[in-house]
Amino acid sequence: xxxxxxxxxxxxxxxxxxxxxxxxxxxxxxxxxxxxxxxxxxxxxxxxxxxxxxxxxxxxxxxxxxxxxxxxxxxxxxxxxxxxxxxxxxxxxxxxxxxxxxxxxxxxxxxxxxxxxxxxxxxxxxxxxxxxxxxxxxxxxxxxxxxxxxxxxxxxxxxxxxxxxxxxxxxxxxxxxxxxxxxxxxxxxxxxxxxxxxxxxxxxxxxxxxxxxxxxxxxxxxxxxxxxxxxxxxxxxxxxxxxxxxxxxxxxxxxxxxxxxxxxxxxxxxxxxxxxxxxxxxxxxxxxxxxxxxxxxxxxxxxxxxxxxxxxxxxxxxxxxxxxxxxxxxxxxxxxxxxxxxxxxxxxxxxxxxxxxxxxxxxxxxxxxxxxxxxxxxxxxxxxxxxxxxxxxxxxxxxxxxxxxxxxxxxxxxxxxxxxxxxxxxxxxxxxxxxxxxxxxxxxxxxxxxxxxxxxxxxxxxxxxxxxxxxxxxxxxxxxxxxxxxxxxxxxxxxxxxxxxxxxxxxxxxxxxxxxxxxxxxx
Amino acid sequence: xxxxxxxxxxxxxxxxxxxxxxxxxxxxxxxxxxxxxxxxxxxxxxxxxxxxxxxxxxxxxxxxxxxxxxxxxxxxxxxxxxxxxxxxxxxxxxxxxxxxxxxxxxxxxxxxxxxxxxxxxxxxxxxxxxxxxxxxxxxxxxxxxxxxxxxxxxxxxxxxxxxxxxxxxxxxxxxxxxxxxxxxxxxxxxxxxxxxxxxxxxxxxxxxxxxxxxxxxxxxxxxxxxxxxxxxxxxxxxxxxxxxxxxxxxxxxxxxxxxxxxxxxxxxxxxxxxxxxxxxxxxxxxxxxxxxxxxxxxxxxxxxxxxxxxxxxxxxxxxxxxxxxxxxxxxxxxxxxxxxxxxxxxxxxxxxxxxxxxxxxxxxxxxxxxxxxxx
Numbered sequence: 001x002x003x004x005x006x007x008x009x010x011x012x013x014x015x016x017x018x019x020x021x022x023x024x025x026x027x028x029x030x031x032x033x034x035x036x037x038x039x040x041x042x043x044x045x046x047x048x049x050x051x052x053x054x055x056x057x058x059x060x061x062x063x064x065x066x067x068x069x070x071x072x073x074x075x076x077x078x079x080x081x082x083x084x085x086x087x088x089x090x091x092x093x094x095x096x097x098x099x100x101x102x103x104x105x106x107x108x109x110x111x112x113x114x115x116x117x118x119x120x121x122x123x124x125x126x127x128x129x130x131x132x133x134x135x136x137x138x139x140x141x142x143x144x145x146x147x148x149x150x151x152x153x154x155x156x157x158x159x160x161x162x163x164x165x166x167x168x169x170x171x172x173x174x175x176x177x178x179x180x181x182x183x184x185x186x187x188x189x190x191x192x193x194x195x196x197x198x199x200x201x202x203x204x205x206x207x208x209x210x211x212x213x214x215x216x217x218x219x220x221x222x223x224x225x226x227x228x229x230x231x232x233x234x235x236x237x238x239x240x241x242x243x244x245x246x247x248x249x250x251x252x253x254x255x256x257x258x259x260x261x262x263x264x265x266x267x268x269x270x271x272x273x274x275x276x277x278x279x280x281x282x283x284x285x286x287x288x289x290x291x292x293x294x295x296x297x298x299x300x301x302x303x304x305x306x307x308x309x310x311x312x313x314x315x316x317x318x319x320x321x322x323x324x325x326x327x328x329x330x331x332x333x334x335x336x337x338x339x340x341x342x343x344x345x346x347x348x349x350x351x352x353x354x355x356x357x358x359x360x361x362x363x364x365x366x367x368x369x370x371x372x373x374x375x376x377x378x379x380x381x382x383x384x385x386x387x388x389x390x391x392x393x394x395x396x397x398x399x400x401x402x403x404x405x406x407x408x409x410x411x412x413x414x415x416x417x418x419x420x421x422x423x424x425x426x427x428x429x430x431x432x433x434x435x436x437x438x439x440x441x442x443x444x445x446x447x448x449x450x451x452x453x454x455x456x457x458x459x460x461x462x463x464x465x466x467x468x469x470x471x472x473x474x475x476x477x478x479x480x481x482x483x484x485x486x487x488x489x490x491x492x493x494x495x496x497x498x499x500x501x502x503x504x505x506x507x508x509x510x511x512x513x514x515x516x517x518x519x520x521x522x523x
Numbered sequence: 524x525x526x527x528x529x530x531x532x533x534x535x536x537x538x539x540x541x542x543x544x545x546x547x548x549x550x551x552x553x554x555x556x557x558x559x560x561x562x563x564x565x566x567x568x569x570x571x572x573x574x575x576x577x578x579x580x581x582x583x584x585x586x587x588x589x590x591x592x593x594x595x596x597x598x599x600x601x602x603x604x605x606x607x608x609x610x611x612x613x614x615x616x617x618x619x620x621x622x623x624x625x626x627x628x629x630x631x632x633x634x635x636x637x638x639x640x641x642x643x644x645x646x647x648x649x650x651x652x653x654x655x656x657x658x659x660x661x662x663x664x665x666x667x668x669x670x671x672x673x674x675x676x677x678x679x680x681x682x683x684x685x686x687x688x689x690x691x692x693x694x695x696x697x698x699x700x701x702x703x704x705x706x707x708x709x710x711x712x713x714x715x716x717x718x719x720x721x722x723x724x725x726x727x728x729x730x731x732x733x734x735x736x737x738x739x740x741x742x743x744x745x746x747x748x749x750x751x752x753x754x755x756x757x758x759x760x761x762x763x764x765x766x767x768x769x770x771x772x773x774x775x776x777x778x779x780x781x782x783x784x785x786x787x788x789x790x791x792x793x794x795x796x797x798x799x800x801x802x803x804x805x806x807x808x809x810x811x812x813x814x815x816x817x818x819x820x821x822x823x824x825x826x827x828x829x830x831x832x833x834x835x836x837x838x839x840x841x842x843x844x845x846x847x848x849x850x851x852x853x854x855x856x857x858x859x860x861x862x863x864x865x866x867x868x869x870x871x872x873x874x875x876x877x878x879x880x881x882x883x884x885x886x887x888x889x890x891x892x893x894x895x896x897x898x
Contacts, residue, residue, distance in 0.1 A: 061896075062896070065629055065896070066630070066633070068629075069625055069629035069630065070625070070626050072582070072585065072625045073621075073623075073624075073625035073626050074622075075589075076585070076588075076589055076618065076621055076622065076625070077618060077622060079592055079593065080592070080607065080614055080615075080618050082603075082607075083596070083604060083606070083608055083614070084607045084608060084611055084614050084615065084618075085608075087603075087604040087605065087607060087608020087678075087679060088604065088678045089604075090596065090600055090603050090604035090607070091600055091601055091603075091604040091677050091678065091679075094596060094597070094600020094601070094603060094604065094852065095600060095852045095853050095856045096856070097596070098593070098597030098598065098600055098852060098856070099597050099852075099856055099859060099860055099863075101593040101597060102590070102593045102594045102596070102597035102863070103860075103863050104593065105586070105589055105590030105593040105594065106590060106594075106863060106864070106866060106867060106870060107863070107866065109586045109589060109590060110590070110870045110874065111870075111873075112586075113582040113585075113586040114583070114877050115877065116582065117579050117582070117881060118877055118880070118881065120896045121579055121896060122880070124893075125880065125881055125884065126881070130880070134877075165853070168677060168853075169676040169677050170600075170677065172852075172853040172856065173855055173856045173859070174855060176859045348676075352675045352676070355675075356675060479607075479608035479609075479611070480608070480679075480681075481608070481611050481686065485611055485686060489615050492619070496619070496622065496623070499638070500626055502637070503626070503630055503636055503637060504630075506635040506637055507633045507634070507635040509635060510633070510634045510635030511633070511634075511635075514634070
């Protein structure tokens, strides 16, 4: 299936998808969080009838609109790229992945699209109540959309609720609820949306701080900060809790990813958590450049074991245990998994050949063997390993994983302290006017984006080489097109996205400059 | 309890895909309107009304396109993997046309937009022209075939180095693309007549309906007549073997008389809409044209995929052709999604309600002056 595959095609296809996904993710979290902040503000307007809340709502709605448009533009590309660049994957998972995508379209996109028109243009066309409901439905629609796409993503990290059908050579869904409500999906959704709410709250506080620093629109800025700080504090706390749940999911379903993000090479009982650390340039394993030694690290004993398995003394496998195997802890070596994967692939080919030659008896026998519980458990679960040619391919980039994860965690902790301080100022009725704090609030905005991107680096780079954990490696998923074609579209996308991003930021900055009482800032 | 076979589910989902495709073509009035901004609007105020009128519907078209793609992926994933993964340049070109549309309305007149208003208007024109012609031409391959093969693992391979662009060498495909383009312009004018209260725009629109309506009829009738006279791709439902059959699409219409009636009623609806728009200057012709277009496109999709017809034929390897039976999702997945599809009428209902609430008062110059979010 992947004979004579040009690996640069895989790399360029990955680069193109990563480029699109990372650009898309610049815009989506603000949409997810700001939609609820706007809905809360409009609710206050409808309940109090105070015009200043309407002005506040409309201002943030304008920024929401600018951001939303470019999120839509980058979002459609991702849907297309599943097919254009990952066609084998599209077939292999279409039976599972397609359903959440279709539900996303029917349930969420239409809700979002229909009511956003009311939200932007309906102020004088529909009643106050209908307008408010529309604003809430936009927020709910956006977040529902996030749920279904994250169900699909979670399934790739932990394939559940399916059976492989040798007739069609694909995974087929056998239990919708196992797929839709898998703990991986629920945790991923909760962590992703709560962290997006934090980003949006930081955005609102940061922009409002700029007004206070400029000593203009003070009442508007303070009102915005109060709403965003309460929203941000609550969601920061929840982000930390949901992150904890996500880590446990990763530890059990993707042990290699978990080991890589903690830089744990050799498994331990009572493993310690590295609070922070730096890698040296030397290699701990001369055969794999990704495995660097730490030059400096601060380790908290036993915490990693507790984080992974809620047991201070539990064994956490390291990268080398997962490659070399560990008999004591019942971990197969990578070589053994590769051997079993090759047997599974060979059996499938044998079945296909029997079917082609019309040997019905052999076909039935091979099918029964392939689908038997024992074969599925002992061999098919390692199907994807059969494509792996070198065990080093199974190790993700450890320093990138470690730094991304620790940056995300550290910033997540900082965001909570940030909101605690803002709330302290609000509760104590102290003026939010210290310049150092206002500057800090503004500079916290890019940090929120950095943390959000780092989170996705952990999730997606960390599952390499798998596009579907243990079942399909990236190299088997790619479309058989020319590398040159992907290079051309990569650079075209890079130019288009960057141009549109510059346009978006400039427009956004201008609108902020006009302020809530500006006339809309149209040319 | 009603027992539903796997084949019935496959047919049901092909009908849903057909309906989404039909609605998409109707909603392409947005694209058609975008190519006429400077033809119908002769000053900034008129152009602003046109852009704002279309701008309140563009997301609906966009979402329908995304849902059409998503539903195709979900119900017939082998088509998604084969066509998207092989006809790379066609789908990438379509994609670029829609990416540049998504920001154009919102950014067009905003201060700080360093690309300038005309750039975004050009983007809208490119989307209107490229989006319609390319999608129409791509759908043409449903009847004329494409150059791919599928192996025993259902992994596909494109058999030309042109990534699907070779479809333009078959004029029948291009005729469908041009039909969709001119149709979208006719629909765009009819929609604007219905949605904007401005006599100047309506007068210019009438002239454009005559020109674009005539061009649409020429290309569409060529496409339709050739279609019913051409050989088609039939398959044996027992063995899956694909063979060429003379007058296959004509046979499909005769074998499924309900589809034939839908097609004829749809054609009459479009012709009636053209008549009322030109002769009676009707403001409501969009509804006849829209209903007619939905029926015609729905019928065309049905004859492409039902009655044992390969909906995505392969000219490189006839036996690799895709049918609703060999390209579909599993029975379990189709059943699950069928439950979800029960929500579709509810979605239609709220879209209709919102559209009615928002369009009760027609767009005019005064509204443009006072709307703080106007594009």
